[in-house]
Amino acid sequence: MSEWKQKRFWDAATVVGTETGFAIELDGRRVKTPAKAALVLPTRAMAEAAAAEWAAQDKVVNPLTMPVTRSANAAIDKVRIQHAEVADMLAAYGDADLLCYRADTPPQLVARQSEQWDPALDWAEETFGVRLQPRSGVVHQPQDGGALSRLSDPVHRMTDFQLAAFHDLVSLSGSLILGFAAAMNWKTPEDIWTISRLDELWQEEQWGPDEEAQALAALKHAAFLHAKRFFDLA
Structure with missing residues (x-):
């Protein structure tokens, strides 16, 4: 059986400010971490770098091409706890x-x-x-x-x-x-x-x-x- 892979479903990846930092929205839907926590980043520069990774995805999402997003996920899902x-x-x-x-x-x-x-x-x-x-x-x-x-x-x-x-x-x-x-x-x-x-x-x-x-x-x-x-x- 082939491994399931997430397909691209969005047109635009944008950065939005929140009370605690900066989030990424895919056609208005907030991105979450693998552990389902809110992906809220501490600086706009980091959020823009992560959003660029989401925008660059083609038909299938390839996490290996998203190092900023992956490191942010690790910070939230692993380091924070x-x-x-x-x-x-x-x-x-x-x-x-x-x-x-x-x-x-x-x-x-x-x-x-x-x-x-x-x-x-x-x-x-x-x-x-x-x-x-x-x-x-x-x-x-x-x-x-x-x-x-x-x-x-x-x-x-x-x-x-x-x-x-x-x-x-x-x-x-x-x-x-x-x-x-x-x-x-x-x-x-x-x-x-x-x-x-x-x-x-x-x-x-x-x-x-x-x-x-x-x-x-x-x-x-x-x-x-x-x-x-x-x-x-x-």
């Missing part, structure tokens, strides 16, 4: 942050990690008054609890929509610090993504590219850039 839990999970990345786990050999890799990752830790110290400490090797060594608490506070203060985007910025980069850096425009999203892939790029230089790994990296790259766009729209 477990905001504290999601924030705790993301803040926990600081205790095992990618930037803090360093190679001890070869010297060229050690130097490259220091060159590219130390400035991000410097930026975090200037921004949050906290410096996470690098370690050699892959064995977990806890960071200072006070430092982690100070980094956790701004995560918990994020809105549902910001947190939905921040989830991908952190999980895709493997770094709480790089998630903050992307959200707060320390460098361009492209630069931050490249910094997060330092180890993988090093391996490619040594052993050559792997097609499957590159294909997966391309998907993650696109998702990271979308997450930054969604965070800005929020």
Whole structure:
């Protein structure tokens, strides 16, 4: 049996203001989330981006071509009902942050990690008054609890929509610090993504590219850039 797919039934997708934000109407009918909650977005810019996705649908709705709508659905249906839990999970990345786990050999890799990752830790110290400490090797060594608490506070203060985007910025980069850096425009999203892939790029230089790994990296790259766009729209 073929999977049921929603067909396009509307002519116009429009943005309308509400008491709590901005909704999307399809020929006057309000869009809802998969969980049947009202799809009310925090900014007109986000609503217009989502409405453009609905307007671009052809005969059959393809959710894969609607990243803003999908992220908004996640913010409302998932993050909103477990905001504290999601924030705790993301803040926990600081205790095992990618930037803090360093190679001890070869010297060229050690130097490259220091060159590219130390400035991000410097930026975090200037921004949050906290410096996470690098370690050699892959064995977990806890960071200072006070430092982690100070980094956790701004995560918990994020809105549902910001947190939905921040989830991908952190999980895709493997770094709480790089998630903050992307959200707060320390460098361009492209630069931050490249910094997060330092180890993988090093391996490619040594052993050559792997097609499957590159294909997966391309998907993650696109998702990271979308997450930054969604965070800005929020």
